[in-house]
Amino acid sequence: AQSVTQLGSHVSVSEGALVLLRCNYSSSVPPYLFWYVQYPNQGLQLLLKYTSAATLVKGINGFEAEFKKSETSFHLTKPSAHMSDAAEYFCAVSLMFSGGYNKLIFGAGTRLAVHP
Amino acid sequence: EAGVTQFPSHSVIEKGQTVTLRCDPISGHDNLYWYRRVMGKEIKFLLHFVKESKQDESGMPNNRFLAERTGGTYSTLKVQPAELEDSGVYFCASSPRPRLAGRSNNEQFFGPGTRLTVL
Numbered sequence: 400a401q402s403v404t405q406l407g408s409h410v411s412v413s414e415g416a417l418v419l420l421r422c423n424y425s426s427s428v429p430p431y432l433f434w435y436v437q438y439p440n441q442g443l444q445l446l447l448k449y450t451s452a453a454t455l456v457k458g459i460n461g462f463e464a465e466f467k468k469s470e471t472s473f474h475l476t477k478p479s480a481h482m483s484d485a486a487e488y489f490c491a492v493s494l495m496f497s498g499g500y501n502k503l504i505f506g507a508g509t510r511l512a513v514h515p
Numbered sequence: 516e517a518g519v520t521q522f523p524s525h526s527v528i529e530k531g532q533t534v535t536l537r538c539d540p541i542s543g544h545d546n547l548y549w550y551r552r553v554m555g556k557e558i559k560f561l562l563h564f565v566k567e568s569k570q571d572e573s574g575m576p577n578n579r580f581l582a583e584r585t586g587g588t589y590s591t592l593k594v595q596p597a598e599l600e601d602s603g604v605y606f607c608a609s610s611p612r613p614r615l616a617g618r619s620n621n622e623q624f625f626g627p628g629t630r631l632t633v634l
Binding site for chain 2 (some may be wrong): 403433435440441442443444445448489491496500501502503504505506507508
């Protein structure tokens with residue numbers, strides 16, 4: 400069965416510092432993986448997705464994630480944090496079904512705080 | 516293009532009352548999903564519609580929850596009677612029909628959620 404583990408429910412970084420949010424997945428088939436972000440009072444917004452093409456995936460707002468099959472990981476990084484990156488981040492794996500639809504299995508989320 | 520909208524944004528009700536949440540998906544999206552996040556836990560799948568038909572309702576907690584999608588457009592999720600443990604944020608998402616049969620890596624577009632508090 401597919402599952403997702405996000406290490407660290409809260410991460411705090413200084414503005415300008417590296418952001419690293421960890422995600423490990425469990426999947427019996429090649430996974431589709433997603434990172435979503437939720438800014439305060441807003442819905443979930445897709446940051447990036449891995450769909451078996453390039454293992455290094457670039458997303459919006461300078462974020463990227465690398466799919467590592469050997470480590471079953473899909474960690475999210477950004478070289479330099481900005482105050483506006485403060486939000487909650489969710490890693491998800493896509494559970495695929497015949498008929499061409501999917502449902503998402505989410506991790507518990509990581510709340511990122513950025514301080515001056 | 517308008518995104519997924521949900522109404523209300525917040526709802527506070529007492530235990531035993533009924534609440535109906537509404538989701539309007541992106542126009543033309545056949546797939547509509549409901550998810551729920553209970554405080555401090557992960558976001559969990561509730562159910563999925565393809566147009567007006569329930570494709571998968573394996574995540575519905577119990578028979579106090581009833582979802583409908585009239586005419587394959589908007590969807591409602593009714594909780595009757597509400598219990599304390601139903602409190603949380605209810606998200607709706609939609610996605611288009613896959614371009615290739617049997618293949619879907621489609622992004623799901625999420626609404627802002629409805630925060631339900633049961634007292």
